[in-house]
Amino acid sequence: MNSKYLPTINAFLETLFSQHATTEAVSWLKEKQELVRTSETGKALYLPFSAAPRYVGKAPVTLTSTALQTANEHRRGFYPANWTLDQLARTILLLSLPSENADNYSKTVLKLFGTADMGELVALYAALPLLPHPEKFVHQATEGIRTNMGNVYEAIALHNPFPSENFSEAAWNQMVLKTIFTGKSISKIYGLDARSNPDLARMLSDYAHERWAAGRTVTPELWRPVGPHLNETILPDIKKLFASFNETEQEAAALACSQSTYPEAQTLLDEHPLLKYKIEEGQLNWSHISNKAIMA
Incomplete structure (x- = not known):
């Protein structure tokens, strides 16, 4: 994703969060966003990313068809229909991290994958199409489709434009086949028809x-x-x-x-x-x- 879209995506996600979260949760997230924005090393991201469910909860975020359409207008293929408050907060934190230096940004984010629990992995993989420097996360995503965790796999394969835009043909084909093998509907794979081969x-x-x-x-x-x-x-x-x-x-x-x-x-x-x-x-x-x- 081109970083020029980050301000509009950030504003959309922050508005969505404020519409569903408590006043205390909104205050907590704003405070942590500022810490992440001003972090020179990126380490300020790790603790709030992990602690988000404790402070904002895990309630589902209910989106109207209009909101989903707006999401797609901000980022083609973006479909946060089944997201939760903690997932939304974690994505906002990821987008608050300074991203001018691609290597530093990706290094900080990739460290999260190494220690993430299932909920954190879902948030990370679903956020990939929103993150700057997508080329830095292709290997992680292709490795991720090997997971046996259903929720994590769905976060990568379903309603996610990242694979369609970034996977090699071999990785794409394996993902489509695995989706069928695991009994999930391939109709939820973004770009399915465009990438048939x-x-x-x-x-x-x-x-x-x-x-x-x-x-x-x-x-x-x-x-x-x-x-x-x-x-x-x-x-x-x-x-x-x-x-x-x-x-x-x-x-x-x-x-x-x-x-x-x-x-x-x-x-x-x-x-x-x-x-x-x-x-x-x-x-x-x-x-x-x-x-x-x-x-x-």
Whole structure:
């Protein structure tokens, strides 16, 4: 994130915090912000970052659709829908740290990752798209997707534009596959469609084959990143979905074909005129598939 956006993001977060926190919590945070701003070494960040829940609480921050839209306007892809007061306070403290020197800034922040508990890790990873010098945190984020802590993984992978903007293709593909493997909805991955690629399509097809060979199913959402890269190798998978008795799998097959420029995929879609019509009329899309998967 470009540091020129920091003042507007700071103002937005501080307003949000003051709307939800007690007067005492607001006073505490302002005092600690000033200490962090004037810290020459950055060490003033560590204690309040750790102590934030004790002084501001862990209550959820309720955002209206208008507030979420404003968040996205300040920083594209920023979606703090499920944040808590302590997470908000910790993010404000991170953004209060002097950042003119990229090495000093990143060194101070990265030290927090080394000693963080789960709540602190959630705050750190979710704040990454707001921090200056994003290139300094790419390695930490790619290492973070290996975590077995569900909340921490979600903070990196879901509703977070940092991976889409900074991950290598290999790291991105592993994240998408792990999201499916752990039973989370890939519809919450920011930039999913923009970063679909042939290698990911192959990996997801291979994963589906493994599941099918074991007599298990795969989420119909899996085929969303596959559709744009259908070829003669993957098309039999789509035919299998069309032959399924599961309506959602048939719908996913049609949507995958609709995303493809592969002639045989278009021919296959033409053989299912009702589904093609629903797609053309906007009655069927991947959000429809995701909602059904979540409700299942």
